[in-house]
Amino acid sequence: MMRNHIIEVKGVCKTYESAGAESCEALKDVNLEFPRGKLTSLLGPSGCGKTTLLKIIAGLVPLTRGEVRIEGKKVEGPGPERSFVFQDFALLPWANTLRNVAFGLELRRTPKNDRYKIAKKYIAQVGLAGFERSYPDELSGGMRQRVGLARALAVNSEILLMDEPFGSVDEQTRRKLQEDLLELLKVEKKTVIFVTHSIEEAAYMSDRIVLLTPRPGTVMKVYEPKVLHRSDDPEAARRSEAYLDCVDQLWDILKQYVH
Amino acid sequence: MSLQRTNGGLLRPLSSPYFLRILSLVAVFAVWELMGRFGPNMAIPPFSATARGLFVMLVNGTLPKAYIETLKPLAVGLILAATVGIGFGITMGLSRTVEWFTLMTFVALQVSPMAAVIPLITFVYGLGFTAKMMAVFVLATPGIILNSYQGVRNVNVSLIQMSQAFLANRPQQIIKVIIPAASNMIVASLRMGLGAAFVGIILAELLIAPTGLGDLITYYQAIGDYPNMYATICSLVIISAVSISLLKWVENTYSGARGRKKPEKQDMGDLAE
Numbered sequence: 033m034m035r036n037h038i039i040e041v042k043g044v045c046k047t048y049e050s051a052g053a054e055s056c057e058a059l060k061d062v063n064l065e066f067p068r069g070k071l072t073s074l075l076g077p078s079g080c081g082k083t084t085l086l087k088i089i090a091g092l093v094p095l096t097r098g099e100v101r102i103e104g105k106k107v108e109g110p111g112p113e114r115s116f117v118f119q120d121f122a123l124l125p126w127a128n129t130l131r132n133v134a135f136g137l138e139l140r141r142t143p144k145n146d147r148y149k150i151a152k153k154y155i156a157q158v159g160l161a162g163f164e165r166s167y168p169d170e171l172s173g174g175m176r177q178r179v180g181l182a183r184a185l186a187v188n189s190e191i192l193l194m195d196e197p198f199g200s201v202d203e204q205t206r207r208k209l210q211e212d213l214l215e216l217l218k219v220e221k222k223t224v225i226f227v228t229h230s231i232e233e234a235a236y237m238s239d240r241i242v243l244l245t246p247r248p249g250t251v252m253k254v255y256e257p258k259v260l261h262r263s264d265d266p267e268a269a270r271r272s273e274a275y276l277d278c279v280d281q282l283w284d285i286l287k288q289y290v291h
Numbered sequence: 292m293s294l295q296r297t298n299g300g301l302l303r304p305l306s307s308p309y310f311l312r313i314l315s316l317v318a319v320f321a322v323w324e325l326m327g328r329f330g331p332n333m334a335i336p337p338f339s340a341t342a343r344g345l346f347v348m349l350v351n352g353t354l355p356k357a358y359i360e361t362l363k364p365l366a367v368g369l370i371l372a373a374t375v376g377i378g379f380g381i382t383m384g385l386s387r388t389v390e391w392f393t394l395m396t397f398v399a400l401q402v403s404p405m406a407a408v409i410p411l412i413t414f415v416y417g418l419g420f421t422a423k424m425m426a427v428f429v430l431a432t433p434g435i436i437l438n439s440y441q442g443v444r445n446v447n448v449s450l451i452q453m454s455q456a457f458l459a460n461r462p463q464q465i466i467k468v469i470i471p472a473a474s475n476m477i478v479a480s481l482r483m484g485l486g487a488a489f490v491g492i493i494l495a496e497l498l499i500a501p502t503g504l505g506d507l508i509t510y511y512q513a514i515g516d517y518p519n520m521y522a523t524i525c526s527l528v529i530i531s532a533v534s535i536s537l538l539k540w541v542e543n544t545y546s547g548a549r550g551r552k553k554p555e556k557q558d559m560g561d562l563a564e
Contacts, residue, residue: 092452110456122453126471136457139467187457 037065038191038223039089044098046084058084060248062098070239071217071224075231075282077289081249082227083119083195089225090116090193102191112140115184117194121176123168129155130164132179136187147186154182157216174205181213185220192224198233210237211266231286235259235278236270243282246289253285336518344522353507354526361503364420365492368427372484375428376435377477383436384443384473385465394440401433405491409498423495423502430491431484438483442476443469475546482538489531 046059058081066072074082087093089100091110100107102114115136123132130151131138137147155164158178168176177197184192198206210233217224228234234241241255257278259269269275320338327337336344348354383390408429416422446469454468470477496505504523511520 090456092456110458112458114456116453116456118449118453120449122447122449124450124468124471135454139454139457139459139463183457 038068039066040101042099045096047096057248060250068223072240073234073238074227074242075234076244077246080244080246082244086193086195086227113189114191115187115189117180117184117197119196119199121180125168128165128167129179133182133186150186154186158182173201192222194226196227231279231282235275334517340518341521344518357503357507364423365427368424369488372428372431376432377439380436380439381443383440397433397436405430406494409494413499418500422499426495427488427491431488434487435480435484438480439477442473446472478542
């Protein structure tokens with residue numbers, strides 16, 4: 033029987049110990065569930081541990097206490113059902129787009145022709161057809177992140193973990209990427225956890241928003257904005273009452289943490 | 292518009308970088324010539340005498356023969372230093388344990404006056420080929436190790452985490468991410484090693500037992516033939532500068548090829564190589 037919540041986070045705590053200096057409690061007693069097929073945002077001010085939580089779910093960072101379960105199975109490290117999109121793109125500078133996108137498959141020892149065929153498909157899907165042979169330093173920030181996204185999609189995992197993926201690009205590119213991602217997710221149907229510090233982005237993109245408190249991070253509130261027609265008419269969606277109300281409410285809560 | 296005019300015509304050669312380099316060399320040679328002819332110290336020969344000596348020694352085979360003699364322990368020592376140095380440097384970068392045990396040793400070795408180590412080498416290895424090869428090895432290796440180690444340590448953590456996220460095991464992380472990312476610094480370390488190797492071999496030939504170029508320098512100094520002595524030293528400066536520049540060119544082509552070269556063929560298999 034398929035569970036409704038594909039990811040469960042139970043009592044997760046993360047403390048960074050450092051010899052000599054004080055230990056830093058990044059996350060405290062986080063309890064969350066992520067529904068299948070939905071885009072959930074982790075939103076909060078800087079230092080609230082949202083990236084740490086994402087990387088714990090990804091299996092890249094060990095937790096101090098608690099557990100994370102995916103489809104009922106405990107997370108011990110990275111796995112094929114999860115893929116990651118990094119804030120700083122993390123592309124291999126010495127590889128062209130085709131090799132970068134196929135990298136996840138290369139690590140799984142997929143035969144060369146097969147993985148390049150798959151990579152070409154996703155390169156086209158993210159709108160980079162024709163740039164297969166370009167190297168990262170020949171691409172703009174937005175294009176590099178599309179490569180990162182294509183790489184994460186190419187391994188065909190159920191869960192997409194995105195760490196402020198559009199944080200390093202300008203506003204126009206960011207909006208375009210947001211709209212393109214939503215278009216893509218209509219086709220690809222994944223469970224997405226999306227870390228952001230932008231209220232507008234969270235309100236526009238999410239099916240659910242998890243608000244985290246500043247350090248030590250814990251769940252403050254879980255929101256479900258009802259922003260309709262996001263992908264049909266992005267301009268209208270960004271002016272709709274549901275969207276604007278959501279932004280206001282989020283700001284009301286978060287501004288008490290701004291000094 | 293007036294700028295355009297001054298940049299053209301007669302004054303254009305002045306902006307060429309080669310012109311300025313040649314001009315500076317000519318200036319140095321001119322000063323040298325004057326110092327040699329009218330200077331206070333008779334031990335400094337004029338540029339013209341030195342140049343003549345250099346030409347003569349090249350033509351009559353003295354210099355080429357000495358170079359072949361010197362090059363043998365230099366080449367062997369350098370190849371050994373490169374192999375051991377890069378291998379060990381990478382290991383140090385990958386293993387905290389190895390780093391903890393050995394880092395201080397190599398840092399200390401790199402800053403120590405290596406000329407003081409030469410008598411020790413003579414004590415252990417004697418006066419022959421092995422001793423000179425070891426002198427090259429001991430001088431070149433610490434720098435190669437430290438630079439290779441730095442190259443590995445400085446790899447962007449994000450890249451390694453990315454490969455872990457996509458399920459790379461440790462060998463895959465090392466071969467597909469860490470070593471390619473570190474390779475620029477590793478190739479640069481070879482250039483450093485070459486410079487240190489030249490120092491090593493000359494020190495060895497001057498301090499251990501005279502052969503090759505060291506023999507020439509010692510001999511000409513002993514008989515007071517300063518033009519030929521300086522000619523030998525100058526040839527060394529030229530050769531080491533040229534070989535290090537060549538290595539720099541290889542370095543640039545290599546790092547350029549990894550990121551810039553566009554493959555000619557159209558088919559899929561070649562696209563990502």
